[in-house]
Amino acid sequence: MENHSSLSRRTILRRSAAIPAASIALGTAAHAQSSSGLPPAVPESMRTPGGPFLNPPYGLPSEFEKGVVRVLPAGNNPFPTGSRTPLQSLHGIITPNGLFFERHHAGVPKINPDHHRLMVHGMVKRPLILSMEDLMRFPSVSKIHFLECSGNSSSQYTGPSGKTAQEIHGLLSCVEWTGVKLSTILAEVGVDPKAKWILAEGTDAAAMTRSIPMNLAMGDAMLAYAQNGEKLRPEQGYPLRLFLPGIEGNMSIKWLRRLKIGDKPFYTREETSKYTDLQPDGSSFEFTFLMDVKSVILTPSGGQKITKGFHEITGVAWTGYGRVKAVDISTDGGKTWRQSVLQEPVLSKALTRFRFPWQWDGNPVIIQSRAIDEAGNVQPIRKKIIDKRGTNQIYHYNAIQSWKISETGEVTNVHA
Amino acid sequence: MENHSSLSRRTILRRSAAIPAASIALGTAAHAQSSSGLPPAVPESMRTPGGPFLNPPYGLPSEFEKGVVRVLPAGNNPFPTGSRTPLQSLHGIITPNGLFFERHHAGVPKINPDHHRLMVHGMVKRPLILSMEDLMRFPSVSKIHFLECSGNSSSQYTGPSGKTAQEIHGLLSCVEWTGVKLSTILAEVGVDPKAKWILAEGTDAAAMTRSIPMNLAMGDAMLAYAQNGEKLRPEQGYPLRLFLPGIEGNMSIKWLRRLKIGDKPFYTREETSKYTDLQPDGSSFEFTFLMDVKSVILTPSGGQKITKGFHEITGVAWTGYGRVKAVDISTDGGKTWRQSVLQEPVLSKALTRFRFPWQWDGNPVIIQSRAIDEAGNVQPIRKKIIDKRGTNQIYHYNAIQSWKISETGEVTNVHA
Structure with missing residues (x-):
């Protein structure tokens, strides 16, 4: 194995330049076509004015890219659990918001941000109920991070099922998140030093709930309200979600309405019946949060x-x-x-x-x-x-x- | 002025933490509401399953965000020149593709990528005509860069006209671009050492053309085919544009079809009648490319x-x-x-x-x-x-x- 020290941009340029031009196997037609020295015919788009501005005011991809969409897993599962990002059609590291994967436990609630509240209570000095306007006045932070479902690629435990990267690994996306650091809000409410865990609850019909250990909460966890510059998409928790960088996706509770501070895990449905790791001997690992390399x-x-x-x-x-x-x-x-x-x-x-x-x-x-x-x-x-x-x-x-x-x-x- | 050395993330955290919690002026209602210790009423969204997956397959913002769109400049100009990004509603540094500003010289052409070609000719050893498929086989690069129209904020030369950041400064966006370095393609065609300029031409009805000096072309210039992971949007030059980081927007020719290598500037319409800087004495500066701080x-x-x-x-x-x-x-x-x-x-x-x-x-x-x-x-x-x-x-x-x-x-x- 070569040395794994990180590579400078200069190195990238040198490596690219090092590929002999002749080795790039273009269709031979590419060179032949231009041998006359004449330009290709002037296309119709240069003879007629094109489409207008703001068409639409919120822009969309070209009609020629209509195959680049999220898809449900293959098969006829009447209860699909997630739609997947078309990774093989993407470039760079940013996932456009329209293609961010979905994973819901009871569908996507429609929430009017003016009516939404976040309650922070339990083992705290000053319990709080915050409106979105309150939350957005706190100091904020923006970070580019991936989010991956812990069930991503699970079909590979058995047969090599799934055909494309999207079908196999598409419960994975990466955007720039903006929000308030969770530690900022915990400082505001005054957490009891004996507190060790936080229950996070969503406003969906599953009342999706998970227990978050205090060390994660006091780290880079955030209360996110924006992705790639604009407000969260409905299926990503609009108007507010918990976001835990590097941690399995289901912990980043969407449509967040409640944080209860406690001294032990809450053992909710989604950390007993699910999201534990069944071992060959029948035992299960619980609270396996971190996403591996x-x-x-x-x-x-x-x-x-x-x-x-x-x-x-x-x-x-x-x-x-x-x-x-x-x-x-x-x-x-x-x-x-x-x-x-x-x-x-x-x-x-x-x-x-x-x-x-x-x-x-x-x-x-x-x-x-x-x-x-x-x-x-x-x-x-x-x-x-x-x-x-x-x-x-x-x-x-x-x-x-x-x-x-x-x-x-x-x-x-x-x-x- | 304080020391301008760049600040570490640690410093940001320390500064945030240094704001006394009590100084964050929440509505007093926020604390009062929770005094009973009871949670707010359970909303309807927790009693009824929410909306389904893939609704739509290519996602859109919440209906509560319908005011966050691009707009034309204020006034009744029958020939608007650009639609603007709602900067004051955005967070972080990434502009979502749907809100990227527009500036066209003859509308948006509809281009089928299967039929699109890029011709590279002039003072070269091996003139080339490349399909999109050809281009996408070359080594690629992804970079986060802003793009700004040189006419951005121009209303401020005279009165303080324009009300919002969008109206005044909205010809500005920032995305992750992916494409092939222009220098890679120039190596492929073999540029004559005496060549100094490149004509870039678009496939729009304006046949938008600009002269690019060779030092810019051999630097970080790219032939971009993607923005924020997905293919370019139609109004951003789908399927191919020139992209010159840090340079006035009009030079990054959209719907790029032709690069002609020459030994002097081509003095096209858009660099004589426009995009020169008229001085008080009636003279004009030409080729003022670089965008200032x-x-x-x-x-x-x-x-x-x-x-x-x-x-x-x-x-x-x-x-x-x-x-x-x-x-x-x-x-x-x-x-x-x-x-x-x-x-x-x-x-x-x-x-x-x-x-x-x-x-x-x-x-x-x-x-x-x-x-x-x-x-x-x-x-x-x-x-x-x-x-x-x-x-x-x-x-x-x-x-x-x-x-x-x-x-x-x-x-x-x-x-x-």
């Missing part, structure tokens, strides 16, 4: 078809432990690994985009990415996870994703 | 009404020269200045969010922000600009914005 190659990825020649292998890596330190790439099914280039800036608990120049010679191969984080965690192979946890568990699957490329260039999801 | 307070800002007590003064700063180094705040019309806290990470040629805790005592005041960049540029007062440039010019206005707060808390746009 993980990565996935998005180009090329499942469902795509590639041709011989140059490709930039690219994808995203992330970890709840802080910064991604390196992402290694194998193009021989894990026998050898080479380091990719990470797009700067590499932000803590955010998606990190990696890039790796590659020539495909047309022979069948298996490509893989392996992320390493600044805490020293290394993304494991699938066998290591299954040997340890068995296949009863459905949460926190973070094994290396293998994509097989066939002789004809078809990319499929395999275990390797 | 600038900032604006967004909360509180024009059109808002505030109440006595604690407020976080917050807004954005930016510069075409690289990173913002500091933003000073005055709450006495420019007599004294204190340094704000910059939200980390501070990125080059990106919006930078500043925050400053403030108690308003109810007396009339004028609040101002003054940005300083890493090149040492200091945002000037209005008088300094007018004394030097006169009022014939309409481009590159970057003076300090003054907001007056009246006894009743109304915030208005003034010259001070």
Whole structure:
């Protein structure tokens, strides 16, 4: 393995420049077409004025991108649990708000922000009920962070089911969050020094509730009211959600209405019947919050078809432990690994985009990415996870994703 | 002026914590309401299941946010030139794609990406015609950068016209761009060493064209195909635009179809009749590309009404020269200045969010922000600009914005 020290922007530029121009396999037509020296025909769009301003006032993607949408999981589940982000169609690290994955426990409530209140009570000196206007007067903070459902990629505990990155890993998004640090509000109410846990409750019909340990609450937890500059989307908890960077998604309670400060966990339905990790011996781990180091190659990825020649292998890596330190790439099914280039800036608990120049010679191969984080965690192979946890568990699957490329260039999801 | 060294996140946290909790002027009702210890009534949204998934598959803002949209400039101009971003309603540094400002010269063309081609010709060894598929196989790069129209804020050369930050300064947005570095494509075609300029041409009915000097082209210029993760929006140049970080917006040619390499500027219509800076003596400066250091307070800002007590003064700063180094705040019309806290990470040629805790005592005041960049540029007062440039010019206005707060808390746009 190469040295995993972080790479400067200068290094990225040098590496890109180092790819011989001739090695980039353009269709030969590209050069041939221009041999006459004449420009292509002037298109109709240059002869007729185009569409007007504010069409619509809140803009939308091109009609040619109508296939780039969130989807439900494959199959005919009458009670779908989440819609998924089309990771394989995205670029960079930011997820546009319209494509942020969904996970609800009783649908999306419609909440008028003028009527919404957050109550903070329990083991505190000064219980509080805050309107949104009250909350937005507090000092605020903005941070780019990923959010991942702990059930993301769970289908891979068993068969290699799911075809595309979206179907397999799409319960994952990354935006710039803005809100008030939870610690600011806890200072305002005056928390009893003996308090150790906080119950967070949503305004949905599931009354979704989780117990948050005080150390998470006093860290980088925030009461978020905006994503990518604008107010939260309804399906992301409008007008207010808890947001816990690096922690499994269900803890970041949406449509937040209540924080009760206590001295022990509250053992709500969603931390007893669910969101515990069933082990091979029948016991369960509870309160397994932190999201492990993980990565996935998005180009090329499942469902795509590639041709011989140059490709930039690219994808995203992330970890709840802080910064991604390196992402290694194998193009021989894990026998050898080479380091990719990470797009700067590499932000803590955010998606990190990696890039790796590659020539495909047309022979069948298996490509893989392996992320390493600044805490020293290394993304494991699938066998290591299954040997340890068995296949009863459905949460926190973070094994290396293998994509097989066939002789004809078809990319499929395999275990390797 | 205080020391302008960049502030760590730790410093931000310490500063926030340093605000005495009691100083945050919540409505007194907030504490009183909870005195009974009983929770507020359980809302209807907790009794009835909420709305379904994928409603719609490409998500939209809450219906309660329908006022947060782009707008045309005030007045009845039959030929509006741009729609504007609602800066005063946004948070953080990312502009959601639906609210990115518009500036077109002949409307928005509808372009099928399968038919779109980019031609690169002129003083090159290997002229090329590239499809979108060709382009997307090249090594790519993602960067968060602002884009500002050089005519932004131009109404302030004369009267203090315009009411809100959107109306005055809304030709400004910031997203994560993804594309291919222009230098990568120039290496592919083999540029003649004697070449000095590049003509860039759009596929719109204006055949919008500008001359780009080679040093900009070989720097951080990119051929962008995505913004905030997804493909460019139609009004931002779908499927391909030139993007020049830190440079006046009109140079980042949208719907890009042609790059012609030459040895001198091409003197197109848009760099002779327009986009030159008319001086008091009747001469004009041409090729004034770089956007100067600038900032604006967004909360509180024009059109808002505030109440006595604690407020976080917050807004954005930016510069075409690289990173913002500091933003000073005055709450006495420019007599004294204190340094704000910059939200980390501070990125080059990106919006930078500043925050400053403030108690308003109810007396009339004028609040101002003054940005300083890493090149040492200091945002000037209005008088300094007018004394030097006169009022014939309409481009590159970057003076300090003054907001007056009246006894009743109304915030208005003034010259001070």
